[in-house]
Amino acid sequence: MMQEGARAFSLLFGRPVPGAERTPEGWRLAWRGCAVMGILNATPDSFSDGGRHATLEAALSQASAMLEAGVRVLDIGGESTRPGADPVSADTELNRVLPIIRALKGWNVVLSIDTLKPEVAQAALDAGAHLVNDVSGLGPDMRQVCAEAGAAACIMHMQGEPRSMQVQPHYTDVVGEVFGFLRQRAHEAQAAGVPGVLLDPGIGFGKTLTHNLALLRALDDLTAGPTGVLVGASRKKFIGTLSGVDDASERDAGSVAVHLDSARRGAAMVRVHNVPMTMQALRVQAALLASPGLE
Numbered sequence: 001m002m003q004e005g006a007r008a009f010s011l012l013f014g015r016p017v018p019g020a021e022r023t024p025e026g027w028r029l030a031w032r033g034c035a036v037m038g039i040l041n042a043t044p045d046s047f048s049d050g051g052r053h054a055t056l057e058a059a060l061s062q063a064s065a066m067l068e069a070g071v072r073v074l075d076i077g078g079e080s081t082r083p084g085a086d087p088v089s090a091d092t093e094l095n096r097v098l099p100i101i102r103a104l105k106g107w108n109v110v111l112s113i114d115t116l117k118p119e120v121a122q123a124a125l126d127a128g129a130h131l132v133n134d135v136s137g138l139g140p141d142m143r144q145v146c147a148e149a150g151a152a153a154c155i156m157h158m159q160g161e162p163r164s165m166q167v168q169p170h171y172t173d174v175v176g177e178v179f180g181f182l183r184q185r186a187h188e189a190q191a192a193g194v195p196g197v198l199l200d201p202g203i204g205f206g207k208t209l210t211h212n213l214a215l216l217r218a219l220d221d222l223t224a225g226p227t228g229v230l231v232g233a234s235r236k237k238f239i240g241t242l243s244g245v246d247d248a249s250e251r252d253a254g255s256v257a258v259h260l261d262s263a264r265r266g267a268a269m270v271r272v273h274n275v276p277m278t279m280q281a282l283r284v285q286a287a288l289l290a291s292p293g294l295e
Contacts, residue, residue: 010196230271
């Protein structure tokens with residue numbers, strides 16, 4: 001359990017959500033300290049765990065393990081967005097994610113659909129998802145889907161698209177441009193009627209090592225605002241570059257280091273592959289940082 005002195009966060013929904021309290025504004029999901037979003041990829045080609053959860057049985061087993069470890073949100077994806085990945089059709093994506101969402105409906109966990117297609121988001125929300133995680137930044141069509149469904153959204157920054165995003169990404173001022181984009185999209189989402197949003201700087205999505213480090217070091221500026229920030233750095237290439245670990249599945253220690261630093265800088269949530277390891281580290285860190293007398 002997180003220490004009582006930890007920072008408070010909340011996310012508003014326009015529909016019932018597991019663990020949320022009904023308020024005059026909608027259903028408010030509240031928590032203290034940095035929460036964890038667990039990655040549940042139903043894809044054959046994701047960079048770290050492609051194919052491991054291809055069957056419904058495997059996906060549910062992984063979901064159960066993450067829930068037992070204390071995950072707050074399960075992020076279910078049916079299309080790889082790794083650098084160089086080719087897009088898949090909406091039908092292919094839906095065939096991968098809908099059976100999982102339907103099977104998880106009713107579990108005591110928030111279900112997120114990781115997609116950049118409005119039609120996939122709509123079908124996933126109809127099937128029982130609560131949150132849309134859009135790596136393409138929540139454009140007008142996706143904002144409309146979320147607003148009409150009463151779904152909260154995670155708005156991520158990406159320069160380009162997955163197939164080409166790592167081909168010479170360029171910024172004049174990476175922190176100013178990325179944070180400015182996220183704040184503008186949050187304003188547009190609110191104006192469109194999206195009940196609540198999280199902001200994700202998009203580590204590794206159209207960024208070099210230097211860009212990633214600059215964004216992470218400046219995270220305090222983004223988390224100082226009124227909107228919760230999600231950081232997803234789990235097992236990404238820049239961690240391998242810094243650590244010398246080529247195998248993505250062996251980068252959990254480096255991932256925890258990044259996510260602990262993000263939590264100290266005010267992140268509301270981190271998106272991870274290894275939920276038990278991350279939860280353990282966050283709990284210990286929270287105790288170490290707690291004010292005296294709160295134990």
